[in-house]
Amino acid sequence: MAALTEDRKKMLTPTIRLMVRLVLKRKLQNEKAIPSSNIDNYYLVEALESHISKVDENQLVLYAQMANLVSLILPSLELDLKEIAHTFSKFACNAHTICDPELRPLGTGLYPVISIINHSCVPNAVLIFDGRTAYVRALQPIGKDEEVSISYIETAAVTKKRQNDLKQYFFTCTCPRCLKDSEEDAVLESYRCKNQACDGFLLPESGGRSYTCQKCSISRDEEEIKKMTREILLLSDKASSFVSLGNTTEAGSIYEKIEQLEQNLYHAFSITLLHTRETLLKVHMELQNWQTALTYCRLTIPVYERVYPPSHPMIGLQFYTCGKLEWLLECTEDALKSLTRAADILGITHGTKSQFMKELFGKLEEARAEVSFKLSSSRGHDEQFS
Numbered sequence: 001m002a003a004l005t006e007d008r009k010k011m012l013t014p015t016i017r018l019m020v021r022l023v024l025k026r027k028l029q030n031e032k033a034i035p036s037s038n039i040d041n042y043y044l045v046e047a048l049e050s051h052i053s054k055v056d057e058n059q060l061v062l063y064a065q066m067a068n069l070v071s072l073i074l075p076s077l078e079l080d081l082k083e084i085a086h087t088f089s090k091f092a093c094n095a096h097t098i099c100d101p102e103l104r105p106l107g108t109g110l111y112p113v114i115s116i117i118n119h120s121c122v123p124n125a126v127l128i129f130d131g132r133t134a135y136v137r138a139l140q141p142i143g144k145d146e147e148v149s150i151s152y153i154e155t156a157a158v159t160k161k162r163q164n165d166l167k168q169y170f171f172t173c174t175c176p177r178c179l180k181d182s183e184e185d186a187v188l189e190s191y192r193c194k195n196q197a198c199d200g201f202l203l204p205e206s207g208g209r210s211y212t213c214q215k216c217s218i219s220r221d222e223e224e225i226k227k228m229t230r231e232i233l234l235l236s237d238k239a240s241s242f243v244s245l246g247n248t249t250e251a252g253s254i255y256e257k258i259e260q261l262e263q264n265l266y267h268a269f270s271i272t273l274l275h276t277r278e279t280l281l282k283v284h285m286e287l288q289n290w291q292t293a294l295t296y297c298r299l300t301i302p303v304y305e306r307v308y309p310p311s312h313p314m315i316g317l318q319f320y321t322c323g324k325l326e327w328l329l330e331c332t333e334d335a336l337k338s339l340t341r342a343a344d345i346l347g348i349t350h351g352t353k354s355q356f357m358k359e360l361f362g363k364l365e366e367a368r369a370e371v372s373f374k375l376s377s378s379r380g381h382d383e384q385f386s
């Protein structure tokens with residue numbers, strides 16, 4: 001690595017590091033310096049799908065450059081650059097993002113046995129890591145002949161976006177959600193009805209100039225929508241520049257304005273509004289504004305429950321955040337409810353033995369004890385005065 005120029009060092013992406021580890025592992029396994037097994041050997045990598053014939057020329061050039069860099073990092077090995085480039089193409093449709101228990105990305109890994117699992121936007125299983133060990137856990141009972149599926153992408157998105165994110169895998173998803181989701185997509189991305197009491201979504205009128213609610217037929221003027229969209233765009237640019245300056249307080253107050261505008265513009269289940277609220281949750285956590293953070297956390301949950309399958313870890317994690325905030329704010333009974341929901345879901349997706357889960361169970365026990373203590377002391381108080 002020391003022999004690399006600064007420019008080349010910048011190219012040491014997680015994918016390059018993964019390739020270097022893979023090449024070294026193959027060498028060591030061939031020399032029997034480290035053990036190989038049925039689920040851990042290079043033959044499994046050879047069998048992976050690469051879609052190399054469909055990869056475009058620019059991407060092929062990039063793979064060739066990356067292969068070259070690997071050979072510079074490992075000068076003592078005689079490498080077949082074409083084979084390395086081909087393996088990079090396998091990474092694109094088979095590698096997995098290793099995440100921490102809170103689903104924050106940590107790096108990239110290749111798990112050839114897990115790579116046999118196909119994608120669905122309504123998956124019946126989920127891939128969870130404990131350190132570098134990968135676990136596939138069922139989100140629901142899976143029948144004997146039923147196919148196990150996981151999601152390769154973020155499923156909190158409309159069909160067009162999901163299909164676009166799946167392009168690197170060279171297939172068109174035909175899961176039930178992709179086949180029938182036009183109305184659901186409209187809810188997730190359309191404008192809301194002008195009537196605040198109506199939960200309908202708008203579609204453009206054939207002649208343009210206005211949008212009409214599909215539930216109550218009230219129209220919204222196109223100009224008004226364009227004006228609000230422009231205002232949101234301007235504010236978003238401003239908020240991003242405050243974020244890059246590290247001014248979280250200013251960024252937060254601009255995101256609040258964006259959220260207000262988006263509430264009036266988009267449907268309550270809008271993905272755009274969801275992302276703004278996720279940002280506001282992060283901002284207020286950073287600023288230790290626990291009550292406001294809790295408000296935004298609670299607002300995200302109904303949308304999560306709509307866009308993720310039941311028992312999805314994202315829902316469990318959001319209940320966990322809610323529970324921790326409620327505990328901090330001494331809303332003990334709410335905390336108990338949220339932590340119970342979190343434990344019910346994350347117990348399925350994360351198992352019960354990891355340190356992360358032990359901490360959650362510890363917090364749940366504490367909340368349970370506190371609630372029963374409060375209950376018994378209020379009963380004692382009532383008895384004293386009866």
Ligand SMILES: C[S@@+](CC[C@H](N)C(=O)[O-])C[C@H]1O[C@@H](n2cnc3c(N)ncnc32)[C@H](O)[C@@H]1O
Pocket residue numbers: 048049051093094115116117118119120168169170171172173174
């Ligand atoms: C990680 S591999 C999954 C295993 C692969 N089906 C196999 O037999 O080796 C990813 C590739 O599988 C195919 N694939 C995955 N999910 C699919 C789906 N829902 N429909 C069609 N093809 C899919 C695509 O070719 C994709 O690039």
